[in-house]
Amino acid sequence: MKDDTVQTSDALQHQFPLEGWGITENQLDDWHHLLSETLFALGNGYIGLRGTAEEGNQRTAADSLNGSYLNGFYESESIQYPENAYGLARTNQFMLNVPNAKCLTLMLEDETFDLQQGRVDSYQRHLDFRTGLLTRTLQWTSDQGRSLRLHSQRLVSFENKHVYAMSYEVTPLNFSGEIKLLSAIDAAVKNITAGDDPRVGSAISGPVLHKLEVKQENDISAFLHRTHNSGLSLATAMQNHLQTESSYTSSLQQGDDKLEQQFTIRAVQGQIIKLDKFCSYFSSRDYPAASLLSLSQQALGKVREQGFAQLAASQQAYLADFWAQADVHISGDAALQQGIRFNMFHLLQSVGRDGKTNIAAKGLTGEGYEGHYFWDTEIYIFPFFLYNKPEIARKLLEYRYQYLPQARERARQMSHASGALYPWRTIDGEECSAYFPAGTAQYHINADIAYSIKLYMDATADMDFLLTQGAEIVLETARLWMGLGHYTRLPGHDTDSFCINEVTGPDEYTAQVNNNYYTNAMAQMHLRFAADIVRQLQAEHTEQFAELAAKIHLQADEANAWQRAADLMALPYNKERGIHEQDDSFLNKKVWDFANTPKENYPLLLNYHPLVIYRHQVCKQADVVLALLLLSDQFSLDDKRRDFDFYEKVTTHDSSLSTCIFSIIAAEVGYQDKAYDYFMQTARLDLDNTHGNTHYGVHTAAMGGTWLGIAYGFAGMRIKKGQLSFAPVLPVQWQDYQFRVHFQGQLLEITVNQTHVEYRLLRGTALQFQHRGQSLQVTEQQAICKISLHQAELIHA
């Protein structure tokens, strides 16, 4: 069960001034460390650093989590069940809190700089989405009256995934004397323990990282560690570069869990002391363990040569390019504008892009869900990258291909003689869900992955990917449905249907059902897609297809069997009510007594036994409603409206994956107020901490869902017969909005204002697309196409 749920009890919030390109904290906030550390986190898809200050947080541990994470770098532990059963996930993997290399301790004579002591004269912290810098500027006076100015900057390099850097400037304002700067790597770090909260990290006690080697020479200090169970090695290194006109000495210190370089400076009042610190992580997931220390040295040598300013310039250039391709602009709603860019910035910071890593439910910003990857990637986040940075989208698919062998192995464990079953939650490809009713039972993960490959092929026509990886994934996962489902005559039917029993759909408030609509409809799409691929490759890439068929022992009749199962797929529909049934029995369950459920009893899962929830007609999140979006073509607008009306009444949105989908369908069926309300609940979910658990990390799926809300929702973007299609509306709260879409190598900008829609080809030669069913074109020559917003507009009250 993924209980990424609203915490109604005294959810902490952190109020930021509204601004377009960043978040700023203008006052030291002593009480929201855990929350602000998440919001001010930096990352590059590989390294993630929570926004803890360099000098740490000297308050109690519960207030702060000084987390440093590496995407895909995990420790494993055996899962203990109070009652065991065959085939349950055996080993958990969790994203490890790795040695903290950003430690800086500042001493003024015998006093230690500590914002919780002395007096803070001025303070500002700023995270800038365009520079990628986390900056802190403050003035502080110690208990003994020494005043200093501090200006620190930090970045995690987008250019070089192994590197991050800091610049730390101290100016003594009213004194001269000895200043010490202690720059350290602290390896005495731990993951937080879970207690009863399933949303946070694992409860391994005892040390996880074992020291293998230490290197300290010149200005470089480095640890080499190995994890206890997963057997992964990691080099953590730092290089310090002090710039000052004052005289100083430097020395190296070594402790069991600490490597330190101490600078003792004869500081002069008014003279800036500047320490640039460069840090790196190299792990055996990328390189042989024996080479990690020397790789660290080389990398640090290189960035030291570049210097902090050069790294900052590269960072800014990378982001300039990103925003040029991906920015979403909204006029008239500053809060939303900030939320959307915050979300996109964090997505970029969180996403793995090396084909070996993916994007965790909480990105690299916290330990919620233990750094696991879910279907969130394919259904909620993948489209954002596909249409904005398609090269990253491909890497996300390559990750799935990388772990196809484990998915095959899991299928065998689940007694399937052929095919592959992807894990519900994982880091390294193994099933890590310890609650199968809302884990392994969510077989739809297979179709979700196939769906994202279909989306990818539509948007990129990347045959190389299909031939080398994509087809193999789609075919192997399609096979699983054949073993999972079977033909039977359902009550009230005249013919046999292909039925899929004992699965859980997206809605985790309904578990282990028969013929979950979403699952079956997505399986139908999946089986047809797989059969299409077979036909296409057989015809057009005969030789490569033969190789693939041989590799996976594909039988001649399999594609036909897939087609038949798809054609006869059971898709529960209630004729009387004209709605799609979430599963065979959903409509026969008792409707949840919403009227008598007090507000504090939400999220339901924290207040009712699973059996009580499962027994009722109540949804945690979009299920049929998600199918209405993903398989949009298969439903009439009336269908969609009836389904929306019905499921809205029984959905709690206790999951953060829900409101964005409801917003999109509301926009489509003409419920503009609802579309806007649901969208607002998604777009500032983390910035306003509306689910009350952002301190465990950001909600990357909702962040992806924000972009979907703009593109799929308000702009009505769909893929129809391989073409982009739009049906834009403009919320009354906005003056205009603008976003961009990469499609088949071209870049289209869509601007919607109160009267017009403007389609502009920013890159490429020519693009055909549809606007409310009307075929339009932009070309290099005629790059702009303007059309009245309300033309052919269908709005249903």
Added chain:
Amino acid sequence: MKDDTVQTSDALQHQFPLEGWGITENQLDDWHHLLSETLFALGNGYIGLRGTAEEGNQRTAADSLNGSYLNGFYESESIQYPENAYGLARTNQFMLNVPNAKCLTLMLEDETFDLQQGRVDSYQRHLDFRTGLLTRTLQWTSDQGRSLRLHSQRLVSFENKHVYAMSYEVTPLNFSGEIKLLSAIDAAVKNITAGDDPRVGSAISGPVLHKLEVKQENDISAFLHRTHNSGLSLATAMQNHLQTESSYTSSLQQGDDKLEQQFTIRAVQGQIIKLDKFCSYFSSRDYPAASLLSLSQQALGKVREQGFAQLAASQQAYLADFWAQADVHISGDAALQQGIRFNMFHLLQSVGRDGKTNIAAKGLTGEGYEGHYFWDTEIYIFPFFLYNKPEIARKLLEYRYQYLPQARERARQMSHASGALYPWRTIDGEECSAYFPAGTAQYHINADIAYSIKLYMDATADMDFLLTQGAEIVLETARLWMGLGHYTRLPGHDTDSFCINEVTGPDEYTAQVNNNYYTNAMAQMHLRFAADIVRQLQAEHTEQFAELAAKIHLQADEANAWQRAADLMALPYNKERGIHEQDDSFLNKKVWDFANTPKENYPLLLNYHPLVIYRHQVCKQADVVLALLLLSDQFSLDDKRRDFDFYEKVTTHDSSLSTCIFSIIAAEVGYQDKAYDYFMQTARLDLDNTHGNTHYGVHTAAMGGTWLGIAYGFAGMRIKKGQLSFAPVLPVQWQDYQFRVHFQGQLLEITVNQTHVEYRLLRGTALQFQHRGQSLQVTEQQAICKISLHQAELIHA
């Protein structure tokens, strides 16, 4: 999940000579300690002692479990879930291995008597069902050539639940010299740990029992301990009484975990040395903790005065009375005769009879299922006591009444505003099932308990029980169905049905379904019974009813609501096939591929993920078929035959609760060979260790099922309109069989031979009953009624 399943892999067996009234081991068996310790266990429903020798077993711990248990005396521990959820069982309770007071060490000069050393010259161990004595007679020669004869006897008193006693006679055969007898209480005992096996005990590490006090004076030694978590206190005491013509000295020793009395004897060749040892347990579950030591002293003083011989005589008298009431006699099948008596003897030894304890799934013979009580009691074991020792049957019901407050509390946890929900497995009334799909989801436990109360009332007309306890249980548990179920229009129905969703029936290979036939049919019976009680008490016991109604806040319209729900209960039936459907979706599931399931893949639950099993049409045990028995009147013989035919094909009998029920229905529908085969699989289940796990304890439900197989099965006994009814058949393998039934204060003996059935009134004034629908009577005056076996006999091939 209760995985009391067949172990196909090298199941150990222990071959005993066939005899009518006991089991005998004629050769020391070094390899089956764990198994024989279970089979030779002694108990009195309160104390249970595994059949370990007094001197223990010096081999590795894996070979032996020197277990001493007290019914209802438990330690508790918090249950840790890898993914937590609201309302899951929080605390496990497990039957504690308590201090071992039967330790005797025998030394011959510098040699220790140890059957794994030296030479065993002769050996016999015998458990006698008529005397209740476990006797060991052997002759042994030490490595240095000293020979001795040993004759030991042990009993656990049926008269005084707190006491057990041993008599230990040693005769030096070829030497005179110093013999030491060290008689001890060993408190350094531990429960076995589970590892991955859900059938055995808990994995608490560290000491559970904390020593509070020690008392050693005269010949009495006693410990007072308290458990760490459950806070229960226990006094363990012993008193030794040495009888010898030789001179001896005695001394007392005290260790941290051991109290010992040492006898040093100047033994003379040929002279018997006899030590009588009396032991007792008193716990704070029965008495104030402060009184336990003095109670122990008093009890031991009394039995010491009686002496072992007197205790043995009482024991024999108690058993003579038991067998006079309860014996089942079979001619022509010695193996079966032995198995049946073995089972009845162990049932008597296992059953709690103080109203505070019940009968555990493994009795008091081992740590399987941690000493928990299940529905096994009411459905499989209760009838044996009801018809053979009704006073014990009442005590079993009183146990449920004792824990009605906890059942109410559990109902609140499960979000029911009123009513009571009994735990699926428990010792002290709290839900201990850590796997809710096959635990709490088995709501039928409520109806099972109500059913046993109905059975009890039919057989005893004990209005005192109904008025003071029974009605309150039935009404409170009936209420739960109203909160659990609801009215809805099922597909293909013209009217609303009362539906019960998201439950698990008896068959644990199908979980969390809608309208499980067994559950709904039993709920229907339960609701009608509850409504009947309300009507009856209102009319006949107005005042007491008013008190009860006030106590449980019974509303005026509740009984009518129960009646209506019962009348409109959804009872899935397939008209085309003419069979009752196990649940709404059972027939639409894929049939398990039995043809391609290798023998070693049974039991399925040890070889397939629960989702794989749940997805298929496959049963672990009788489900609908059990309803055919319990609600016999509601089904025609044709119904029963069709259901039997259908469910037999898809049932694996992986549960030990299955074959006895299939045997009974097979007998009823005329499948005599099958009836016999299934019965044989039940009757010697433990003696032949056919499920391969008897080393963890006997299977009390199957033991109860054995008696059901005779009475309900071959004799076709049912209650019809409050009367006993029979329809006997005789398996061709037998000459005759005989059993007895207590009914409404009278005792009837039924003898079936190849030509006749003889009904004989052994006690009472007059009894009307039916024989194949024919009304018959026996009276004090005309005590015998003979009738042709085949008269009106309906046998369907």
